[in-house]
Amino acid sequence: EQLKRDILAAVAGTSCGVRADGITRGEVEALLAKLEASNPTPEPAISAGMDGDWAVAYTDAPPPSNGVLGPFTGRAFQNIDLQAGEYENLLKVGGIEQPWLTASLMAGWEVLDGSTWRVLFRDLTIRIFGLRLLRREFQETT
Numbered sequence: 001e002q003l004k005r006d007i008l009a010a011v012a013g014t015s016c017g018v019r020a021d022g023i024t025r026g027e028v029e030a031l032l033a034k035l036e037a038s039n040p041t042p043e044p045a046i047s048a049g050m051d052g053d054w055a056v057a058y059t060d061a062p063p064p065s066n067g068v069l070g071p072f073t074g075r076a077f078q079n080i081d082l083q084a085g086e087y088e089n090l091l092k093v094g095g096i097e098q099p100w101l102t103a104s105l106m107a108g109w110e111v112l113d114g115s116t117w118r119v120l121f122r123d124l125t126i127r128i129f130g131l132r133l134l135r136r137e138f139q140e141t142t
Contacts, residue, residue, distance in 0.1 A: 028058060045116055053079045064103035069091055077091075089105040103124065103126050
């Protein structure tokens with residue numbers, strides 16, 4: 001539990017990693033490596049514990065998965081449905097319950113080994129006030 005608190009303290013003020021400098025990124029990566037090494041789950045890539053909706057506290061992923069879309073910054077979430085084989089990176093701007101802007105990056109995955117997924121992006125949908133502004137499908141190799 002102390003390690004988790006240390007990670008949250010290290011990422012505080014970084015806007016989910018967007019504003020993290022090189023030193024902070026190094027500290028966070030070292031703490032995350034310790035957390036991964038202490039994971040008691042033998043094969044996390046296929047664990048039922050992956051299933052669910054997650055608020056992103058830190059990422060080094062590009063927009064919109066990091067909470068940024070153009071000039072707008074919001075909250076990033078990951079929604080994983082193991083049974084359906086679906087993975088969503090979701091950005092909400094302007095409030096979590098009623099955002100005025102959302103970006104949804106849908107994907108599936110293939111399990112490479114017990115601890116690694118290869119994410120296969122399917123499409124990106126951007127909505128303003130609930131109305132679809134854009135939908136872009138990706139090639140299967142993306």
